[in-house]
Amino acid sequence: MSGAESFETYDDEHPPGGGVPEQWGAPAVRAVRDGRTPPARTAPAVLEHRVLQSLLGAWALAACSAEEAAAVEEHLRGCGACADEAGRLRDAVGLLQRPESLDLDPALRTRVLESCLERRPPRIPVPGWAVPYDAETARLDALLQDIGDAEWHAPVRLRWFGADGATSRRTTVAGVIAHLLSVDGLVAVALGLPDPLGGIPAPAPAPASRTEAYWRASRLPPTRAVRAPWREQTHALVRTVSFTGSGTGRMPVSYGDFELPLHDAMLDRAFECWVHAEDIADAVDYPYEPPSPRHLNRMIDLAARMLPTALAARRRDGLAAPGPRRHLVPAGEPGRSLRLEIEGSGGGEWLIPLDSPAAVGSAAHEVAHVALDGVEFCRLAAGHVPPEEAAAGKVGDREAIRDVLFAAASLSRM
Numbered sequence: 001m002s003g004a005e006s007f008e009t010y011d012d013e014h015p016p017g018g019g020v021p022e023q024w025g026a027p028a029v030r031a032v033r034d035g036r037t038p039p040a041r042t043a044p045a046v047l048e049h050r051v052l053q054s055l056l057g058a059w060a061l062a063a064c065s066a067e068e069a070a071a072v073e074e075h076l077r078g079c080g081a082c083a084d085e086a087g088r089l090r091d092a093v094g095l096l097q098r099p100e101s102l103d104l105d106p107a108l109r110t111r112v113l114e115s116c117l118e119r120r121p122p123r124i125p126v127p128g129w130a131v132p133y134d135a136e137t138a139r140l141d142a143l144l145q146d147i148g149d150a151e152w153h154a155p156v157r158l159r160w161f162g163a164d165g166a167t168s169r170r171t172t173v174a175g176v177i178a179h180l181l182s183v184d185g186l187v188a189v190a191l192g193l194p195d196p197l198g199g200i201p202a203p204a205p206a207p208a209s210r211t212e213a214y215w216r217a218s219r220l221p222p223t224r225a226v227r228a229p230w231r232e233q234t235h236a237l238v239r240t241v242s243f244t245g246s247g248t249g250r251m252p253v254s255y256g257d258f259e260l261p262l263h264d265a266m267l268d269r270a271f272e273c274w275v276h277a278e279d280i281a282d283a284v285d286y287p288y289e290p291p292s293p294r295h296l297n298r299m300i301d302l303a304a305r306m307l308p309t310a311l312a313a314r315r316r317d318g319l320a321a322p323g324p325r326r327h328l329v330p331a332g333e334p335g336r337s338l339r340l341e342i343e344g345s346g347g348g349e350w351l352i353p354l355d356s357p358a359a360v361g362s363a364a365h366e367v368a369h370v371a372l373d374g375v376e377f378c379r380l381a382a383g384h385v386p387p388e389e390a391a392a393g394k395v396g397d398r399e400a401i402r403d404v405l406f407a408a409a410s411l412s413r414m
Helices: 003-008 026-033 049-054 056-060 066-076 080-096 108-119 128-146 173-190 207-217 224-244 246-250 262-284 293-316 374-381 398-409
Strands: 155-162 165-172 252-254 259-261 334-343 348-353 360-373 393-396
Touching: 049 056, 049 066, 049 080, 056 066, 056 080, 066 080, 128 224, 128 246, 128 262, 128 293, 155 173, 155 262, 165 173, 173 207, 173 224, 173 252, 173 262, 224 246, 224 262, 246 262, 252 262, 259 262, 262 293, 262 374, 293 334, 293 348, 293 374, 293 398, 334 374, 334 398, 348 360, 360 374, 360 398, 374 398, 393 398
Parallel strands: 334 360
Antiparallel strands: 155 165, 252 259, 334 348, 360 393
């Protein structure tokens, strides 16, 4: 015998098994299940049909008083026309409600791991400077798990800002993962791990050269099969730096025409992983959020620390105005500076020395102030936003501001 049939053999005041009658509603049912005294049953008010009909909209929105709601629900049991109308109104209310996103907060993984590690510290911890890379590769891998075979061949345009301005290169989603595999290989080689290029000759140990060599050596365009070696390499990098300890963070990693210490190279790889994950997400119409604020702040800090060297390189190439001779300062001394204010997620302030990479930023020698949103600055540094179009608040020396914005864009590469 079903529950509904058993209810029919009892009156409303004495349901079987100590339960509550269905007509009492959800609050009473929940109260009995929780072992509490159910609320007093609301007696339905006696109202005319036209009044009850006019209350259907308010009832669907749960805006009626308890007495009115009881009267409407009692009426709906015997009036088919009103019951149909009430059903349509309830469906309409459901469509008006804002849907909840099923996409996870990008900071959720970090919070869960931190909570777990507080309870049981790891025997071999991941160095703090490698955590953003671990998080961003995991987020990208989650995206890749969600896409179908055909989407691996969706067109993607890699963008960066070169000496001649905005530059781009067309590839596919699989081609982007092959690019990340190739360039992450620079860190792998520095750590003594296998080079993903194997015996493939590259003209130079630079990111673009390695990527082009890998693409050319592939007999067929990359497919989703590239995901496995890329993910295995990301795990190997995190595992190796964890076993070797935080002291290896100063180990140099060569990018061909420049070097970064390992702790900065891992941040650089985390930054590029996020940027290219957004490229992929755009190509397959997949929602993707920026990194957690703590990780975003570290990426911004790396870009800010690289700006003086990028600015000096542009001066050597004749792409930026030479610093005034009277302002040239010895290494370690304060000099003309630009205050870079990053707003929003991952924000902060940095004093950028303008006349020498070896000079020290100084508030007393501040000649300009630039304010940018954190994600906007990162997209500028990734070459995804032209320097002329960066949404920045600017005060002070216009030439210095222009040079710094162009230097930020020049940090990008394929």
